[in-house]
Amino acid sequence: MDIAVLGAGSLGSVIGGRLAQSGHAVTLINRNPTYVEAVNRDGLILDEARRRDVIRVPARLTSEGLGPVELVIVLVKSFHTEESIRAARGLLGPQTTVMSLQNGLGQEDILARVIGAEHVVAGKTYVGGVMTASGVVSAGTTDKETIIGELSGTVTTRVCAIANAFETAGLACSTTDNIRGAMWDKLLVNVATGALAGITRLNYGNLYDIPELAQTAIEAVAEAMDVAALLGVRLKTTDPRQAWEKAAEGLAFTFKASILQSLENGSRTEIDFINGAVARAGRELGFPTPVNDTLVACIKGLERALDPKLEGQAA
Structure with a gap:
C-alpha cells in the first residue's frame, strides 16, 4: 500500500x-x-x-x-x-x-x-x-x-x-x-491523563503514584461518560476507572502524555479537542462538566505562560 x-x-x-x-x-x-x-x-x-x-x-x-x-x-x-x-x-x-x-x-x-x-x-x-x-x-x-x-x-x-x-x-x-463509540472510548483515556500530566509535568510513573490525581482523573472521565450517554454514544467503557487504568497499560514509567510533550516543546496543546470537547458538548447539552472545565482552564493558563507575546495582555 x-x-x-x-x-x-x-x-x-x-x-x-x-x-x-x-x-x-x-x-x-x-x-x-x-x-x-x-x-x-x-x-x-x-x-x-x-x-x-x-x-x-x-x-x-x-x-x-x-x-x-x-x-x-x-x-x-x-x-x-x-x-x-x-x-x-x-x-x-x-x-x-x-x-x-x-x-x-x-x-x-x-x-x-x-x-x-x-x-x-x-x-x-x-x-x-x-x-x-x-x-x-x-x-x-x-x-x-x-x-x-x-x-x-x-x-x-x-x-x-x-x-x-x-x-x-x-x-x-x-x-x-461503532466508530463513534470507539472514538469516545479513546477520548476517555486522553481525558484521564492528558491534562493532569500537563498541569503537574509528571510522567506516567509518577502521575499514577498519587491517589488524589487518580481520583480527579476518574471524576473527569465520569463527566465525559455522562455526556456520551446524553449524546446516545455506545461505549465499551463501563467504569471511569477503566479509562484511567487503560491509559498506562504497557507503557514505561517514563512515558509522557502528548499534552505534556507539547508543553515541554513550548507549543500549543490539543486540549480543545480532548477535555475541551467534553466541556463543549456539555455546554451544548446544558450538562455541567466542572472538572473538565477546570482542567481546560489550567492548560489554557500554561499555554499563555509559554507565549511571552501574550503575557500581560488582556484576553
Whole structure:
C-alpha cells in the first residue's frame, strides 16, 4: 500500500515506521527540518522492548511534488488539521482514503468538510511514542490496539484493507461498525491523563503514584461518560476507572502524555479537542462538566505562560 503519514511526529513515526518495515511504501511528512535530515541520513530509529530497529523510510518537509497515494494517515496537531490537508491536496486522488488517528474529537468533521466525506474514515489508536531525539522514538505498540471504521457505520473493503496492513505490520488493528463509540472510548483515556500530566509535568510513573490525581482523573472521565450517554454514544467503557487504568497499560514509567510533550516543546496543546470537547458538548447539552472545565482552564493558563507575546495582555 502507498501511504503518506501527514504529521509524522512521535506517534506518526511509530506507525509509519512499522508499516514501512513490513514492506509498505511509506513517506513521512514532518515540518521539522532536523527530523527530516536525521531520518533521511540515519534512518528512522524505533526503540521498543530492549530492541532497536533502524528503518529506511523517506522523510519530507511537505508533500509538494508527491502524487496521489492510497492512504493518508493524518497525525498533525488537531488545530492544524484544515491547513495541513489543504496543503496536501496533491496526495489525494479519486480513490485516496484519508484516516485521522489524532487525539480527541472533531477532526473527521474538518476533513470531511474540506475534502469530502467519501474520502474519510475514522480511527483511534492506543499506540504510544516519545521522540527522544530527532528521528529516534521510544515506541509502545505491545497490546496497543488501533480501531478503524467508516463514519457511516458500515464495514467496507477499504477499512478491512487498512486493518490488514496494520496487522501485517505488527500493529494490532480491528474494524468496527461503532466508530463513534470507539472514538469516545479513546477520548476517555486522553481525558484521564492528558491534562493532569500537563498541569503537574509528571510522567506516567509518577502521575499514577498519587491517589488524589487518580481520583480527579476518574471524576473527569465520569463527566465525559455522562455526556456520551446524553449524546446516545455506545461505549465499551463501563467504569471511569477503566479509562484511567487503560491509559498506562504497557507503557514505561517514563512515558509522557502528548499534552505534556507539547508543553515541554513550548507549543500549543490539543486540549480543545480532548477535555475541551467534553466541556463543549456539555455546554451544548446544558450538562455541567466542572472538572473538565477546570482542567481546560489550567492548560489554557500554561499555554499563555509559554507565549511571552501574550503575557500581560488582556484576553
